[in-house]
Structures are given as C-alpha cells and as structure tokens.
Amino acid sequence: xxxxxxxxxxxxxxxxxxxxxxxxxxxxxxxxxxxxxxxxxxxxxxxxxxxxxxxxxxxxxxxxxxxxxxxxxxxxxxxxxxxxxxxxxxxxxxxxxxxxxxxxxxxxxxxxxxxxxxxxxxxxxxxxxxxxxxxxxxxxxxxxxxxxxxxxxxxxxxxxxxxxxxxxxxxxxxxxxxxxxxxxxxxxxxxxxxxxxxxxxxxxxxxxxxxxxxxxxxxxxxxxxxxxxxxxxxxxxxxxxxxxxxxxxxxxxxxxxxxxxxxxxxxxxxxxxxxxxxxxxxxxxxxxxxxxxxxxxxxxxxxxxxxxxxxx
Amino acid sequence: xxxxxxxxxxxxxxxxxxxxxxxxxxxxxxxxxxxxxxxxxxxxxxxxxxxxxxxxxxxxxxxxxxxxxxxxxxxxxxxxxxxxxxxxxxxxxxxxxxxxxxxxxxxxxxxxxxxxxxxxxxxxxxxxxxxxxxxxxxxxxxxxxxxxxxxxxxxxxxxxxxxxxxxxxxxxxxxxxxxxxxxxxxxxxxxxxxxxxxxxxxxxxxxxxxxxxxxxxxxxxxxxxxxxxxxxxxxxxxxxxxxxxxxxxxxxxxxxxxxxxxxxxxxxxxxxxxxxxxxxxxxxxxxxxxxxxxxxxxxxxxxxxxxxxxxxxxxxxxxxxxxxxxxxxxxxxxxxxxxxxxxxxxxxxxxxxxxxxxxxxxxxxxxxxxxxx
Amino acid sequence: xxxxxxxxxxxxxxxxxxxxxxxxxxxxxxxxxxxxxxxxxxxxxxxxxxxxxxxxxxxxxxxxxxxxxxxxxxxxxxxxxxxxxxxxxxxxxxxxxxxxxxxxxxxxxxxxxxxxxxxxxxxxxxxxxxxxxxxxxxxxxxxxxxxxxxxxxxxxxxxxxxxxxxxxxxxxxxxxxxxxxxxxxxxxxxxxxxxxxxxxxxxxxxxxxxxxxxxxxxxxxxxxxxxxxxxxxxxxxxxxxxxxxxxxxxxxxxxxxxxxxxxxxxxxxx
Numbered sequence: 045x046x047x048x049x050x051x052x053x054x055x056x057x058x059x060x061x062x063x064x065x066x067x068x069x070x071x072x073x074x075x076x077x078x079x080x081x082x083x084x085x086x087x088x089x090x091x092x093x094x095x096x097x098x099x100x101x102x103x104x105x106x107x108x109x110x111x112x113x114x115x116x117x118x119x120x121x122x123x124x125x126x127x128x129x130x131x132x133x134x135x136x137x138x139x140x141x142x143x144x145x146x147x148x149x150x151x152x153x154x155x156x157x158x159x160x161x162x163x164x165x166x167x168x169x170x171x172x173x174x175x176x177x178x179x180x181x182x183x184x185x186x187x188x189x190x191x192x193x194x195x196x197x198x199x200x201x202x203x204x205x206x207x208x209x210x211x212x213x214x215x216x217x218x219x220x221x222x223x224x225x226x227x228x229x230x231x232x233x234x235x236x237x238x239x240x241x242x243x244x245x246x247x248x249x250x251x252x253x254x255x256x257x258x259x260x261x262x263x264x265x266x267x268x269x270x271x272x273x274x275x276x277x278x279x280x281x282x283x284x285x286x287x288x289x290x291x292x293x294x295x296x297x298x299x300x301x302x303x304x305x306x307x308x309x310x311x312x313x314x315x316x317x318x319x320x321x322x323x324x325x326x327x328x329x330x331x332x333x334x335x336x337x338x339x340x341x342x343x344x345x346x347x348x349x350x351x352x353x354x355x356x
Numbered sequence: 357x358x359x360x361x362x363x364x365x366x367x368x369x370x371x372x373x374x375x376x377x378x379x380x381x382x383x384x385x386x387x388x389x390x391x392x393x394x395x396x397x398x399x400x401x402x403x404x405x406x407x408x409x410x411x412x413x414x415x416x417x418x419x420x421x422x423x424x425x426x427x428x429x430x431x432x433x434x435x436x437x438x439x440x441x442x443x444x445x446x447x448x449x450x451x452x453x454x455x456x457x458x459x460x461x462x463x464x465x466x467x468x469x470x471x472x473x474x475x476x477x478x479x480x481x482x483x484x485x486x487x488x489x490x491x492x493x494x495x496x497x498x499x500x501x502x503x504x505x506x507x508x509x510x511x512x513x514x515x516x517x518x519x520x521x522x523x524x525x526x527x528x529x530x531x532x533x534x535x536x537x538x539x540x541x542x543x544x545x546x547x548x549x550x551x552x553x554x555x556x557x558x559x560x561x562x563x564x565x566x567x568x569x570x571x572x573x574x575x576x577x578x579x580x581x582x583x584x585x586x587x588x589x590x591x592x593x594x595x596x597x598x599x600x601x602x603x604x605x606x607x608x609x610x611x612x613x614x615x616x617x618x619x620x621x622x623x624x625x626x627x628x629x630x631x632x633x634x635x636x637x638x639x640x641x642x643x644x645x646x647x648x649x650x651x652x653x654x655x656x657x658x659x660x661x662x663x664x665x666x667x668x669x670x671x672x673x674x675x676x677x678x679x680x681x682x683x684x685x686x687x688x689x690x691x692x693x694x695x696x697x698x699x700x701x702x703x704x705x706x707x708x709x710x711x712x713x714x715x716x717x718x719x720x721x722x723x724x725x726x727x728x729x
Numbered sequence: 730x731x732x733x734x735x736x737x738x739x740x741x742x743x744x745x746x747x748x749x750x751x752x753x754x755x756x757x758x759x760x761x762x763x764x765x766x767x768x769x770x771x772x773x774x775x776x777x778x779x780x781x782x783x784x785x786x787x788x789x790x791x792x793x794x795x796x797x798x799x800x801x802x803x804x805x806x807x808x809x810x811x812x813x814x815x816x817x818x819x820x821x822x823x824x825x826x827x828x829x830x831x832x833x834x835x836x837x838x839x840x841x842x843x844x845x846x847x848x849x850x851x852x853x854x855x856x857x858x859x860x861x862x863x864x865x866x867x868x869x870x871x872x873x874x875x876x877x878x879x880x881x882x883x884x885x886x887x888x889x890x891x892x893x894x895x896x897x898x899x900x901x902x903x904x905x906x907x908x909x910x911x912x913x914x915x916x917x918x919x920x921x922x923x924x925x926x927x928x929x930x931x932x933x934x935x936x937x938x939x940x941x942x943x944x945x946x947x948x949x950x951x952x953x954x955x956x957x958x959x960x961x962x963x964x965x966x967x968x969x970x971x972x973x974x975x976x977x978x979x980x981x982x983x984x985x986x987x988x989x990x991x992x993x994x995x996x997x998x999x
Contacts (some may be wrong), residue, residue, distance in 0.1 A: 067971075080825030080909045087754065087818040087837060087877065095839050095873035098851030101942075112712040131729040154750070161747045165740055171923075176751065178927055180758045185935040187971045191757040193592075194764070198601030201760070213879050215601075218539060221585050223881060235754060240924050247920070248890040282882055289841045295935060300592075303585050307727045315848055319439040319545060320719040321712065406946045411956035412963065414792065431946045432792065434956025442943070448856065449863055451946070592965060618770065 065078025104325035117326060125329035133312070133329065135338055140308040143223055144291040145297075147230035151287050152280060154231070155238035159279075160272075162239075163246035174243070176238045185233065189300050193231045196220045196301070229301055231292050238283040245279025282346070282350055289337055307334055375409035378728035405649035406431040406450035408441055422649075422656035430653050434707040437544055437588055439715075445469055450643050452650035457636040459546065459707040461502045463673045463715065464639060471642045472499035479650045480658035483676045487698045488635050492709050502637040503654050506666055508696055509704055510547045512625040513597060514604035520715075525625040527555045529604045531575075536582040540593045540605030543586040545715075545722040550577045551606060551631050554705050557629075564714045569634040569721065576725045586726050597622060609692055614672025624692050633704035635697075637675070673697055741744045762972035770965055783965035784973075790963075793970055796953035799933055803865050803949060805873040814873070815880030815925055820914070822881075823888035845875060849942030856943070863945035871939035876929040881929055887921025888914075903953035 081088075107119040127133045156298060180188070195201045196219040203215040236302045249272060257267045295310035302308065309329065316326030390634045407414070414432035416423065423429055430452075435441035438456045445454070446467060456464050463485040464470060475481040475498065482623065488504035495501075512529055519529060527680040530539050530551075541548050553563050562568050584602060587593065594611050596602035598620050604609075612624035625631075638657065644650045656662065663679025666672050671691045674680070694700050710718075768778035787793060821827065822834060838847060852871050853863075861867060891914060899909040915922075937951040944952050957963045 076825045077827055080821040080827045081823075081931060083817040084822035084827070084833065086835070087814045087881075088875065090814060091837055091839075091877065094848070094852070095836065097855055098848055101851050101855065102847055110716065112716075130729075132724045132727055135729070136727060157746050158750050161740070161743045165743060170970070174924070174927075177754065178931060180754055185937060186951055187761060187967070188758060191760050194712075194760045195601070198596065199599040200754075217584075230753070232757065236928070239888065240928060244883065244886045244921060244924060248886060278886060282886070285841065286879070288883060290845070293845065296742050299587075300589070303729060304580060304583060304726055311566075312723065312727070313847075315719065315723050318443055319437065319715070320723060321439070321443070321716045322720065323850070326850075327847070414956070415963075432948075433944070433946050434948065434952070436955065445852075448853065449945070614770075 055106075085279065102327050104330050105324050110322045123145050123325050124332070127328055133309075133332070134306060136309045136312055137333060139223075139269070140292045140310065141336070141340065143226055143306075143307075143308060144230070144288050144294075146227045147234070147291055148284050148288040150227065150231040151234050151238045152242075152283050155235055155283070156276075156280070159239045159242035159246055163243055163249075174240075177239050180236075186296065188233055189229055189297050192225070192232065193220065193301060193309055196225050196228070199215040220301060223302065223306045225301040225303075226306045226308075229297050230287075230294065233297070234287045234291065237286045241286065242276060242279040242284040243277065245276045249275045276280050277348070277352075281344075284344070285341065289341070292337055293333065296329055362547065374651050375582045379581040402427055403460040405452040405646045405648075405653045406433060406448075406645075407453045407455075407653050408435060408445070409453075409455040410438075412670075413455065417669075418662045419653070419656050420661050421478050421659050422652050425652055425656075428648060430649065436595050437546075439544075439546070442467070445641070450645065452644040452646050452652045453638050453640055455505070455636060455638055456502060457546075457634050457707070458491045458502070458633065459709050461491060461639075462709040463494075463679050463712055465493065465501050469642055470501060470639045472496035472501045472649075473609070473638075473640055473654065474499055475503075478503070478655050478658065479674055483660075483678050484658065485584055485675055485677050485697055487701070488675050491635060502639050503658070504635050504637040505654075505657050506637075506670075506675070507633070507701065508609040508636040508671070508676070509624075509675040509692055509700065510542065510551060510606060510608055510634070511606040511627060512604050512694070513615065513622050514625060515597060515600065515697070516621045516623050518600060518603040522580075525623075527551065527627045527629050529625070530606060530609075531555065531579050531582065533582065535603050536604045537584050538601070539582050539584060540596055540602045541579075541583050542590075542593075542606050542608075543588045543726070545719045547632065548586070548606065549576070549718050549722050550705070550707060552579075554627075554629050554632060560705055560708045563701075563708070564710055569717075573721060573725060576722065580725055580728065608670040609673075613669075613691060626692070631692075633701045633706045635675075635701070652709070667691065667693065673700070736980045749884050761968050765965060765968040765972040767965075771800035779949060781970040787966040787969045787973075790966060792948075792953065793966065796948050796950045797970065797974075799865055799947050801872070803869045803872060804934040805875050806932045807867050807933035808926045810869075810926045811876035811929045812884075812922060813879045814877055815884050816918075816922065818877075818881050819884035819888045819921075820910075823891070824893075837853040837881060840875045841878045845936070845938035847930050848875065852939070852971075853942045863943060865945070865947055867943040867945065868949060869933075871943045872933040872936055875936065875939060876932050879928050880925040883925040884918065884921045890919050903959055 046318050061175075064187060093099060105115070107121065108115040108117050109120060109122055147256075158177070162177075166173050193200075197203070198215050198217065198220065200219070202219060203212075206212045207215065253271050255265060262270060292308070293310045293313070295308065295314045298306050298308040298311055302311075313326050313329050313333070316322045316329060320326075404426065409432065411434045414434060416429060419429050420441045433449075433451060435444065438460055441454055441456070442460070442464060445451070446469065458685060482503060486508060489495075489500055491502070491504070510722070512525070512527070514529060519527075519535070530541065532539075541696055549572060550560070550563075551599075552575045553560065554566065556571040556575040557570055558568045561574075584596070585592065586611070590607060590611050591601070593605040593607055594615055597611070597615060598618065607624075609624060612622055615622045638654045640647070640654075642648050658676050660676055660678045663674035664682055666674045667679060667688075671693070673693050677695070680693075685695075688694055692700070764774075765783055766779055766781070767776045768780040768782070769776075818837065822830065827833065848871065852874075856863065856867055895913050895917070896909050899913045900906075904912065931984070935951065936949075937955065940949045940952050941955075948956070954967050957967050
C-alpha cells in the first residue's frame with residue numbers, strides 16, 4: 045500500500061516548481077529523504093534517549109551478576125544459563141504467552157463486530173460511540189482490575205446471581221484466582237486497543253467497493269469475506285499486536301487476580317527488581333521475554349504476509 | 357475534558373477546525389510550560405518534609421504536632437513494601453524520612469543512603485520504650501539509625517465461626533488440609549518465610565544455613581497447594597475473611613482489629629509455637645532536603661495522640677510508653693498488645709537481621725515455590 | 730442512492746450485540762459507584778446500607794485531589810506531545826520512502842515489545858545518573874516514550890488512507906508544504922489525531938508501572954490508589970473518587986450528545 049503511494053509521489057516530484065528560499069529549505073524541497081528524516085527527527089531524538097540508552101543499560105546489566113547490593117561487572121552469560129536451566133522461568137514464560145494469546149483472541153473477536161457496527165451502521169454521533177467505548181478507560185486500570193474482583197469474587201455478582209437462581213449450592217471458587225480470571229480481565233481492559241485500530245481501518249474502506257461487490261451479485265456474507273475483512277486486516281493485526289505484546293509483560297492483573305497458578309513472567313521480572321534484588325537476572329529475563337515475543341511476532345507477520353499474497 | 361466540548365463546537369460549526377487546532381496547541385504548550393506543582397494556596401510543598409511510607413500512614417491523624425508547628429502536612433510518597441522502597445531509593449529517589457522494620461536496618465544502613473537520628477533533637481525521645489531502641493545494628497553511638505515507631509506481630513487471623521480449634525491455637529491452621537483453598541498468606545518472604553521457619557522449628561539464629569533453607573522450603577511447598585492467594589495487599593485478605601472466602605490467613609495486627617471493628621467474628625491467634633514479631637520505625641535519608649522538618653515528622657509520630665490512634669484504630673503497638681496509659685490491660689490483651697512490649701516481642705519469635713545475600717536467595721526460592729516449583 | 734441502502738440498512742442482530750457489548754463493558758465498572766454508597770468498608774455483597782460518608786471523607790482528602798490533578802496534567806501533556814511527534818513521524822513514514830524505513834518503524838515501536846517495568850527501571854537509572862530529580866516531568870517523559878508507538882500506530886492507517894493526489898493538487902496550486910499540511914492533510918487525518926489524543930491520554934492516565942519507578946513526591950492517581958489498596962479504611966473514598974470521574978465523564982458525553990442532537994453527519998470521506 046505504502047509502495048503505491050511512494051511511486052505516485054516519485055512521479056510527481058518533478059512537477060511542482062521549486063522555489064528558492066534559504067539553502068536548507070531548498071534542500072528540503074528537493075530531497076524526499078531529507079524531508080522525511082526532517083519530519084522524523086524529533087521522534088527519533090526522543091526515542092533514542094528513551095530506548096537506546098535504557099537498552100544499552102539493560103543489555104549490559106543482563107551480563108553482570110548481583111552480589112549483595114552491588115554488581116559484579118565481569119561480563120558473563122550466567123544469568124541466561126540459569127534462566128534456561130531452571131524450569132520455573134520457561135514454564136512461566138510459556139504460560140504468559142498462552143494467557144496473553146487467549147486474551148488477544150477474545151478481545152479481537154469480541155471487538156470486531158462492535159467496531160464494524162460503529163463504522164457501518166452508526167451514522168449519527170459516531171464520535172459519541174467511540175467516546176462511549178473508550179470512556180471506561182478513563183478510570184484507573186487498578187480499579188478496573190479491582191472491579192473484576194468484585195464481579196468474579198466469592199460473594200461476587202456471578203456467584204450471588206447463580207446462588208440466587210438456585211443453580212449452585214456454594215460459591216464457585218475457581219472464578220477468582222485462576223488463569224481464566226486473568227484472561228477475562230485482560231480482555232476487558234484492552235477492548236479500547238482493539239476497537240480503535242479496527243474501527244479506523246474499517247472507516248477507511250471505500251464504500252464504493254462494497255457497492256460494486258453488491259452490484260456484482262455478492263450477498264452480505266460474501267461481501268464481508270471478500271472485501272471488508274481483508275481490507276480491515278491491517279487494523280486487526282495492529283490490534284493483535286497492541287494487545288498481545290504489552291499483556292505478556294503485565295504483572296498487576298496476575299498479581300491481583302491470578303492466584304498462585306495465574307502468576308506470569310512479568311511477576312517474576314518485577315520480583316527480580318524488587319524483593320529478590322537481582323537486577324541482572326531481571327534484565328536477562330526481560331531480554332529473554334523480548335526475544336520470545338519477537339520470534340512469535342515474526343512468525344505472525346510471516347503468516348499474514350503469506351495470507352496477503354494468497355488474497356492478492 | 358473541554359476537548360470534548362470543543363469537538364462538539366467544531367461539529368456544530370461554531371469553531372473552525374483551525375481555531376480548534378490552535379486552541380489545542382495552546383493547551384499543549386500551556387500544559388508543557390506550567391510548572392507541575394500540585395497544590396496551590398499553601399506553603400510551597402517543597403518546604404515540607406517528604407515521608408516515604410506504607411499506605412495508611414499518610415493521614416492527618418499521625419501528624420497533629422507537625423501540622424500545628426508547620427501549618428501543613430508533610431508530603432507523602434507511598435510504597436507497597438519496604439524492599440520496593442529501598443530499590444527506589446537506591447535508584448536515586450531522595451526523601452526525608454522512610455519507614456523500614458528492624459530486620460532491614462543493617463541492610464538499609466549498609467547502603468550508605470541514611471544518616472542516624474540525633475535523639476537529642478526529638479522532644480519525645482525520653483518517652484520511647486527502651487527495649488524498642490535496643491535493636492541489632494541500630495545504635496550509632498548515642499544516635500539511632502531507626503527511631504522505633506510501631507511494633508506488632510505477624511500471626512493468624514481466623515474466623516471463630518468457621519475454624520474449629522482443638523486445644524491450643526497453632527500455625528497448623530495454615531497447613532490444615534481441611535481448609536485447603538480457603539487459606540491466605542502474606543506474599544512477602546519477609547513475613548511468610550519466617551513463619552515457615554517457626555512452623556519447621558528452625559531457630560532464627562540458624563535461618564541462613566543450607567539445612568534451614570531445605571527444611572523451610574519443604575514446609576512452604578507443603579503449604580502451597582492449600583493457599584488460595586499470596587498477597588502483600590492486606591485488604592484482599594481482610595475482605596476474603598469478611599466474606600468467608602477464607603477461613604484463616606496470615607496477617608498483621610491491624611487486619612484483625614479492623615475486622616472486629618466491623619463486627620466480624622475473628623480472632624488474632626496467639627499460636628503455641630509463637631507469633632512472628634517485629635518493630636518498625638523511621639530512618640532519615642543522608643541527603644534529606646528538609647532535615648529540620650524530618651525531625652518534626654518523627655517527633656510528631658512519636659507523640660501520644662498519634663500513639664493512641666495507632667493502638668486504637670490500627671491495633672499496632674506504639675513506641676511511646678505514655679500512649680498506653682489511656683488503655684486498660686484488657687483492651688490491650690484483646691489487641692494482642694501490652695504496655696510491656698518485651699512481653700510480646702520475646703514471647704514470639706523476634707525477627708533477626710540477615711545479609712542481603714540471604715534476602716535475595718530466600719526471596720528467589722520463595723517466589724519459585726509460590727509459582728509451584 | 731439505492732445501492733447505498735444495502736449498506737445502510739440497519740442490522741438488528743448487530744445492534745443487539747452492540748448493546749450487550751456496551752453493557753458488559755460497563756457493568757464491572759458500575760459496581761464501583763454502587764459500592765461507593767455502601768455503608769461498609771468492605772467491598773462485598775450483600776449491600777449493608779446507603780451512606781454518603783465516603784464522599785464527605787473524599788472532599789476532606791486533599792492528597793486525592795492532588796493526585797488526580799497530577800494525572801490529568803501528565804496525561805494531557807503526554808497526549809499532546811506524543812501525538813504531535815506521532816503526526817510528524819506518521820507523515821514521514823507514509824509519504825516518503827526512506828532508507829531503512831522498516832528498521833526505523835520497528836525501532837519506534839519497540840516500547841510495545843518491552844515490558845514497561847524494564848523501561849521504568851532503565852529510565853530511573855538514567856535519570857539518577859544524570860542527576861535529574863524525579864517529578865511529574867520524569868513521569869511524562871516515560872509516558873511519552875511508551876505512548877508514541879500507540880500514537881503512531883493509530884495515525885499511520887489514517888495517513889495511509891490519505892489520497893496523495895490531494896496533496897499534489899495543493900502543491901500544484903502553489904501552496905507550500907506547511908499550508909498543504911494545514912489545509913489538506915490535517916482535515917483528512919483529523920479523526921486519527923483525535924483517536925491518538927484519546928488513546929495516549931488513556932494510556933498515560935492509566936499507566937502504573939513507569940509511574941511507579943519515575944514518580945517523585947507527587948503521586949499520579951494510579952500510584953495513589955496502589956498505596957491505598959492496602960488500607961481498607963481509605964478504599965471506599967477511592968471508590969467514591971472513581972465514581973465521580975465516571976459521573977463527570979458521563980455528563981460530558983451527555984452534553985456533547987445534546988449539543989449535537991441536530992447535527993447531521995457530513996462524512997469525512999468521499
């Protein structure tokens with residue numbers, strides 16, 4: 045998509061008359077690349093300070109070892125070896141990805157029809173719907189997690205409802221402090237991050253394509269699968285990434301709702317920087333997590349590419 | 357918020373898109389340049405001391421004297437656990453006063469981030485119960501690294517209507533298969549591991565030996581399947597006890613006091629093996645920007661009014677001997693307290709400071725056990 | 730016009746789904762106000778009685794208000810800064826073919842791959858080695874970094890949807906780049922900008938982990954609440970506070986709707 049835009053631009057470059065104002069402005073006018081980097085520069089400066097330096101610290105630290113309050117700054121891969129040797133790290137890493145995966149799938153599947161509804165069937169007050177859907181996220185994340193505790197809790201809404209209906213004799217204890225509880229809460233918490241990108245990509249779809257498909261005799265279902273869904277895939281993919289990746293590192297939701305069996309790798313990383321006081325180990329685990337997520341992300345991207353090519 | 361109003365105005369055509377964008381940009385510039393000072397109409401907050409403490413200690417009731425003298429409350433910064441606090445201060449966070457417990461004092465002083473308190477600058481110094489000042493690693497000549505403030509126990513709060521006690525109260529309640537899935541525990545090794553040591557019969561003097569680690573780990577692994585949740589958040593435990601979701605949990609004094617005040621049938625056990633006991637207090641940062649007011653914070657917290665509140669509303673012991681005069685012996689016993697803290701602290705198992713290596717090793721192992729490994 | 734009706738026809742099942750979705754979205758949150766009126770410091774059923782006590786207490790608790798204001802300031806500053814940076818970046822990424830473009834995009838998106846806690850600690854170490862005192866500014870810096878990817882991810886689809894011929898036409902008419910952006914690009918990408926502002930404000934307002942490491946003496950709202958979770962006596966007043974945030978938001982949404990009641994949509998596209 046970007047490529048077509050660029051080609052069009054390249055063709056047009058020669059067309060506008062170049063007016064000379066200062067040397068720099070002239071250069072900016074002439075060079076696409078320079079103009080691009082000029083626009084990018086503020087962001088790049090901020091991100092360099094925010095990413096490169098912290099990352100350098102992080103990677104260096106992962107090769108140190110902790111002694112008491114200090115660090116032994118001899119470089120060693122000991123932390124990575126420990127992480128691979130002890131089963132707890134791999135198991136929690138895996139569990140985190142499974143929990144985040146389920147939460148992502150649930151959020152995207154549930155949010156898509158909602159975004160679709162607002163994009164195609166709401167004609168008045170669209171912004172109102174967008175605001176309505178994002179409004180709950182003006183409240184504190186912690187309080188929302190806490191609210192789920194009230195819903196799923198021992199004397200919570202679900203349990204008291206079922207008891208009242210006579211469906212159960214004693215409260216269901218598995219609702220809270222379980223992996224399901226974490227998945228449900230994450231899915232609810234991240235709805236806004238699914239709806240907004242999907243909505244944006246649905247809004248972008250040229251309505252005349254749909255009309256054309258209808259004219260060619262496609263029913264609503266065929267129209268959806270041939271046009272709407274493929275064209276909204278960028279939004280779906282963006283949503284999946286926006287949810288999957290941060291949730292793997294979450295530690296508040298599992299800490300408050302997961303119970304002992306719902307603990308995730310984020311909890312373990314946080315503990316290394318807190319009570320366990322082994323920052324180098326925490327840094328190694330974090331890098332391990334990033335590599336793991338990147339690998340999965342790349343596989344996911346490759347799959348979507350194959351999918352796209354087959355569509356085309 | 358007015359962004360939304362402006363959207364409305366744009367849509368109605370009352371405001372051109374350009375005017376809207378301009379006002380938005382102005383708001384952005386305004387936000388970016390307005391100094392981030394939270395409170396108006398008060399003595400500049402930077403003039404007040406900053407007290408870095410547990411949630412719940414940031415209330416006016418503890419700072420009557422400070423407020424009377426300085427006109428405002430100190431600034432508060434809240435941590436969830438004292439290790440969290442130390443991590444943050446080691447990262448360069450500077451405060452005036454912080455709030456560790458006896459077991460952490462030598463490790464905190466070893467970081468070189470603190471200065472000892474000159475007791476002659478505290479008007480209530482003479483009223484401090486002497487036993488509380490004589491803690492391992494706390495003396496620095498006549499000065500104290502940590503000025504004692506509150507003390508208490510880690511024990512079991514249980515529902516008297518849901519737990520059957522045969523004979524004496526015991527830590528066994530928290531290991532009882534009968535109550536599997538209905539027991540709770542504090543999540544920090546600083547409490548739970550030491551309780552494990554009591555249960556395993558490990559003497560605190562030998563807690564840092566391989567055999568002790570093995571024994572305690574075995575006990576903790578045995579307990580783990582019975583525990584519904586490990587948490588540092590006492591509210592969670594209190595609510596679970598209130599609803600009957602849990603029948604018993606490892607807690608501090610305040611949980612039982614609060615639940616009883618709410619009318620719930622709970623007891624703060626005095627286990628036959630002994631409870632875990634501790635003293636917490638106040639330490640001054642070496643670079644405290646408002647040193648005089650740091651002393652004001654500490655002095656205010658040592659006052660009798662503060663002490664009465666601590667005993668009555670939180671159920672903790674206070675370090676000022678005079679604070680106890682208002683209470684009769686029966687009330688104090690009911691709270692698990694005494695005018696003679698030594699009675700309580702020595703009847704239980706008093707925490708002993710350990711090395712940083714011990715803390716790291718213990719926490720790493722305990723976290724693995726909690727995760728099921 | 731007749732073709733329009735295929736698409737514009739109301740879809741009943743979808744409408745029902747949308748309503749159920751909204752209910753499910755709101756129900757857990759509405760328990761907060763419910764319990765803020767409950768006459769017990771414990772959040773559990775059955776309700777014990779009606780009280781306004783927690784609200785009275787809240788009004789006396791200055792730190793709550795200070796924390797709320799801190800969060801609003803940090804959130805607004807973060808949203809404006811991240812979105813502004815994001816507009817330039819998204820424009821550059823979608824319009825120009827830059828050497829190493831994919832690497833640059835991956836680089837900017839990196840905070841999404843890194844658990845916030847790592848950035849929190851690393852930035853804390855950075856700040857302290859630079860001798861920067863922790864304050865709301867440091868929180869905002871941390872938030873801008875984690876919000877930028879959100880801003881850019883929201884803006885890029887918008888800029889991709891921008892018809893380049895419009896900008897060319899503007900350039901052909903002799904408008905300079907700035908005017909072209911102002912008159913042509915901005916109106917088209919405007920919904921994306923708005924979404925980005927909302928999204929980044931939300932992220933910042935909610936953000937806990939970075940704030941945890943980067944807050945100085947003035948807590949943001951999530952930091953304040955985290956401290957209060959441990960002490961149930963104060964918890965109901967925190968519930969009261971969040972109920973008020975919800976209520977105020979509702980009122981604003983309602984007002985917006987009321988102002989717009991006669992407004993007819995003139996679609997941005999086409």
